[in-house]
Amino acid sequence: MIVKLIENWFSERYSDNLQLSFRVKDQLLSVKTDFQRIDVFDTYDFGKLLTIDGTVQLTERDEFVYHEMITMVPYYLARKAPESALVIGGGDGGTAGQLIKMGFKKVVNVEIDTQVVEVCKKHFYDLYKSFEDKRVDLRIEDGVKYIKTTKEKFDLVIIDSTDPVGPAEGLFMEDFYRAIKGVLSEDGIVVTQSGSPFYQPFALQKAHGGMEKVFTTVASYTAFIPTYPSGFWSFTMALDYEPKPRSGEIKTGKYFNEDVLEGAFKLPQFVKDLIKE
Ligand code: AG3
Numbered sequence: 001m002i003v004k005l006i007e008n009w010f011s012e013r014y015s016d017n018l019q020l021s022f023r024v025k026d027q028l029l030s031v032k033t034d035f036q037r038i039d040v041f042d043t044y045d046f047g048k049l050l051t052i053d054g055t056v057q058l059t060e061r062d063e064f065v066y067h068e069m070i071t072m073v074p075y076y077l078a079r080k081a082p083e084s085a086l087v088i089g090g091g092d093g094g095t096a097g098q099l100i101k102m103g104f105k106k107v108v109n110v111e112i113d114t115q116v117v118e119v120c121k122k123h124f125y126d127l128y129k130s131f132e133d134k135r136v137d138l139r140i141e142d143g144v145k146y147i148k149t150t151k152e153k154f155d156l157v158i159i160d161s162t163d164p165v166g167p168a169e170g171l172f173m174e175d176f177y178r179a180i181k182g183v184l185s186e187d188g189i190v191v192t193q194s195g196s197p198f199y200q201p202f203a204l205q206k207a208h209g210g211m212e213k214v215f216t217t218v219a220s221y222t223a224f225i226p227t228y229p230s231g232f233w234s235f236t237m238a239l240d241y242e243p244k245p246r247s248g249e250i251k252t253g254k255y256f257n258e259d260v261l262e263g264a265f266k267l268p269q270f271v272k273d274l275i276k277e
Contacts, residue, residue, distance in 0.1 A: 007023060008023070008024045008025075008026075008027070009021045009022065009023050009024060010022050010024050010027075010039070010041045010043070010049065010051065012051070012054060012055055012056050012229070013054065014199055014229050020056070020227070020229070022041065022043040022044070022045065022046060022049060022227075023043065023044045023045075024041040024042060024043050024044070024049075025042045025043070025044060026041070026042045027039065027040070027041050027042075028040040028041065028042055028048070028123055029119060029122075029123065031115055031119065033113050033115040033116075034113070035112060035113045035115075035166075035167045036052050036053050036113065036162075036166060036167060037052070037053050037054070038050070038051070038052055038113075038115060038116060038119050039051045039054075040119060040123045043059065045061070046059035046060065046061040046062065046227060047059055047060030047061050048060050048123055048124060049227075050092060050119070050120070050123070050124065052116070052162050053162070053166060055162065055163060056227045056228060057092065057162070058092060058094060058124075058127075058227075059227050060124070061227075062225060062226050062227055063094050063127070064253065064254045064255060065223055065224065065225050065254075065255045066094070066193070066223070066225055066228075066233070067094040067095055067097070067098045068098060068253040068254065068255050068256040069221075069223040069235060069255065069256060069260075069264070070095060070098075070158055070160060070191060070193060070235055071095060071098045071099055071102065071156075071158065072098075072102070072253055072256040072261075073191070073221060073235065073237070073256070073261060073264060074156055074158075074189045074191045074237050075102060075156065076245055076246055076249065076250050076261055077189070077237075077243035077244065077245060077246075077261070078155065078156070078187055078189050078239075078243070078246070079187040079241060079244075080187055080246075081103075081246070081249070082104070082155030082156040082187075082188075082189070083103075083104060083105045083106065083155055084104065084105060084106040084107070084108075084153075084154045084155050084156070084185070085099050085104050085106070085107045085108070085154055085155065085156040085157070085158060086107075086108045086109075086110070086147075086152075086154040086156070086157045086158070086183065087099070087107060087108070087109040087110070087158045087160055088110050088143035088146075088147070088157070088158070088159045088160065088161065088171060089110075089111060089112075089143065089159065089160040089161040089162070089168070089171070090109055090111060090158070090160035091109075091111035091112075091113060091116030091117045091120065092116065092117075092120045092124055092127045092128065093109075093117075093120055093124070093127040093128045093129065093130040093131050094124075094127040094130075094160075095109075095158055095160045096109045096130040096131065096133075096136050096138075097126075097127055097129070097130035099130075099156075099158075100130055100133050100135060100136065102251075104135065105135060106135055106137070107130075107135060107136045107137070108136075108137045108139065108152065108154070109131070109136060109137070109138045109139070110139045110140075110141055110142075110143045110146045111138065111139075111140060111143075112140070112141065112142050112143060112167060113140075113167070114140045117131065117138065117140070143159075143171065144170050144171070144176055144179070147176070147179045147180055147182075147183055148179050150183060152183065153183055153184065153185040153188070154183055154184060154185060154188060155184075155185050155187065155188055155189075156188065156189055156190075156191070157180050157183065157184060157188065157189075157190040157191070158190075158191055158192075159171050159190070159191070159192035159193065160193065161192070161193060163195065163200065163203065164195070164200075164202070164203050164206060171192070172192070172203065172206040172207055172210065173206070173210055174209075174210040174213050174214060176210075177190065177210050177211050177213070177214045177215070177238065178213075178214050181214055181215065187239075187241070188239065189237055189238070189239040189243075190211070190215075190237065190238050190239070191235055191236070191237040191238075192207050192211075192235065192236055192237075193233070193234075193235055194206075194207035194208065194220060194234045194235055194236040195207075195229075195233070195234060196228060196229040196230045196232060196233060196234070197222070197230075197232060197234050197268075197270070197271045197274060198229070198230040198232060199229040199230050200229065201274050203234075204220060204234050204236065204271070204274055204275060205274055205275065207220075207236040208220055208236050208274075208275040209275075211236060211238035212238075214238065215238035215239060215240055216239075216240045216241075217238065217239050217240065217241065217242060217243065218236065218237070218238045219236070219237055219238075219243065219265060220234050220235065220236040220237075220265075220267065220271070220275055221234070221235055221236075221237070221264035221265045221267075222234050222235070222264055222267065222271070223235070223255065223260075223264060234271070245258070245261055245262070
């Protein structure tokens with residue numbers, strides 16, 4: 001007798017000819033919200049996987065890389081240790097959780113889609129639980145609007161968004177960076193995820209080019225994130241002074257350490273070429 005086993009796979013499509021596939025034990029959820037489609041899978045190799053509009057947002061196994069790198073790098077380069085942060089996006093809670101761990105006194109997290117938060121409460125409680133911390137103020141609203149109306153100032157602004165298509169498009173624009181400058185405190189820094197330099201050069205170029213119009217110093221850095229397109233990911237930060245590591249204070253994470261803080265800014269030539277004026 002021939003028993004045919006059914007295999008289930010989730011694939012993120014990069015182009016008509018290329019995709020990254022995860023074999024999955026189960027699909028745990030699929031919802032269509034007012035903004036996007038959210039899915040959760042239980043994968044064999046990466047634990048639970050959260051996708052939005054078919055793109056990998058995080059997996060249990062490698063989320064630490066992204067969440068450490070989007071927080072610890074700007075934190076240790078700031079002139080004095082930041083104490084307050086604003087997270088735009090980040091409805092999974094991973095970024096807020098990392099900030100709390102690092103000792104931030106106040107984190108405002110503005111997520112546009114309440115369903116992202118609900119899904120993570122159910123399926124990624126370890127990340128979601130940061131929203132139960134009294135130092136974290138979760139607001140469900142449009143980040144662009146929030147920035148334009150708030151009177152608060154922040155030492156660090158983190159744009160933890162999806163790719164620059166759909167709801168996140170406005171988060172990669174010069175106007176938005178200008179508005180962010182208005183909510184930064186004196187030594188403030190803004191950082192954004194800026195895509196895969198190999199597959200999404202336009203994301204990096206938009207972020208870097210937009211920030212350059214608004215801030216005196218803009219610096220892109222990279223990290224190895226196995227489940228994102230090409231596994232080679234970029235972040236871009238901007239500020240109005242020369243960043244310098246606060247050596248002596250630097251703690252290590254699971255990915256982040258003092259060598260990574262330096263090395264992450266050493267860019268391959270094709271990446272330098274993408275962002276040169
Ligand atoms: N946000 C950035 C995910 C971008 C991934 N893009 C892709 N797979 N095409 C991650 C949210 C984690 N807090």
